[in-house]
Amino acid sequence: MNKLTESDHQFLNKAILLAAIPVGEVSPNPYVGAVIVKDGRIIGEGFHAKAGTAHAEVVAIQNAKDNNKSTVGATIYVSLEPCCHHGKTGPCTEAVLNAGITKVVYATQDPNPSVAGKGEKFLIENGIEAICADSESARQINKIFFHNQIKKTPFVTLKAAMSLDGKIASKSGDSKWITGSDARLEGHQLRVEHDAILIGKKTLLNDDPSLTVRIPDQNYSNPIRVLLLRTFNGIDHANYQLFNTEIAPTWIMYPQNQSIDTALKAELLAKNVRLIELQDDEIIVDSVLTQLYEEKVMSVLLEGGSSIYNAFITAQKVNEFALFYGPRLIGDAKAPSLWDHSNITDLSEAPILSIHATEKLGNSIYVQATLKEVE
Ligand SMILES: NC(=O)c1ccc[n+]([C@@H]2O[C@H](COP(=O)([O-])OP(=O)(O)OC[C@H]3O[C@@H](n4cnc5c(N)ncnc54)[C@H](OP(=O)(O)O)[C@@H]3O)[C@@H](O)[C@H]2O)c1
Secondary structure: OOOOOHHHHHHHHHHHHHHOOOOOOOOOOOOOEEEEEEOOEEEEEEEOOOOOOOOHHHHHHHHHHHOOOOOOOOEEEEOOOOOOOOOOOOOHHHHHHHOOOOEEEEOOOOOOOOOOOHHHHHHHHOOOEEEEOOOHHHHHHOHHHHHHHHHOOOEEEEEEEEOOOOEOOOOOOOOOOOOOHHHHHHHHHHHHHOOEEEEOHHHHHHHOOOOOOOOOOOOOOOOEEEEEOOOOOOOOOOOOHHHOOOOOOEEEEEOOOOOOOHHHHHHHHHOOOEEEEOOOOOOOHHHHHHHHHHOOOOEEEEOOOHHHHHHHHHOOOOOEEEEEEOOOOOOOOOOOEOOOOOOOOOHHHOOOEEEEEEEEEOOEEEEEEEEHHHO
């Protein structure tokens, strides 16, 4: 068993930090960073910036060349096992071999069961030393990719802003703003990290949200906005901000047996809103996620309301909870809360969450948690 030294860990951590730079840009690919070291010094580094562009190892090798450094006999530190298959770009294992690199230290194995270990096998068969550090932090930055590869469905995050007594709006539907600006900024960061944001009909009708990314001095692209409907009842015009597809794509997903008013349909299509009929007569969360995955949506941020939260929690399809609590009490049984329709009678039936992180954001509190059953 090869032991990693303190400096191995430092270079590997640098590769993991590099990996996380292009936040929100690499889907459906993983975040990957690489650092090439020779005689104890970094001679090249890089990260995978966007799907379809060069992989981190290739970028780092090119960077070493640009620095007029020879990679022969060097060690490369990579945040994920180098790939050995032909995708949109060539296999990284071959690039490493061709560069004369003699040692690869990688943070974690590729999660795809059909490729896991094959990158390492190729390296060893070609005389390159390969060591896996089995790093949990490397898996965490790629939690979406790991989930996709293993479960073949999108990673689902439930984001909700609540009063301290768990209400997501007042009984009249007023929800702007329950939390403070620092918490809302973090909410925008979550939008950057997901391919799509999904909401229900009453949230559209009550809030008319734009669901775009608004972070000062940044120019991130907006995720796809998905409106999940059981019926089109109550949507009597196409002037909602969500239907302005000049700022971001919008998809409406609805059961196949639902009819749409002809004029509304024409208006929506004229605005380039995509109408997606589900393959069922009702909303089945599993099928919604399967269809989104087939459309290359690798991650979904649920932004309410309570009926949508209920559907996904009940189906046990929430992979992570991002809960923001503002310093208010709203009260009243008629005000919607995070999970209004739980049907739980006995506390022993109540799902237990693991809390992974808490943070005070201005006057609000952020809780990151997962359902124990779906960890
Ligand atoms: N604080 C927050 O973070 C936050 C976030 C979002 C929303 N909100 C607030 O939440 C309130 C809305 O919550 P809500 O629960 O009343 O509404 P919602 O979840 O946005 O939409 C509910 C509607 O969606 C449809 N629906 C029900 N179950 C569904 C399912 N499984 N899949 C798809 N659609 C389904 C139903 O309409 P049909 O059967 O007629 O189709 C239902 O009336 C708003 O006042 C909003 O301000 C707060």
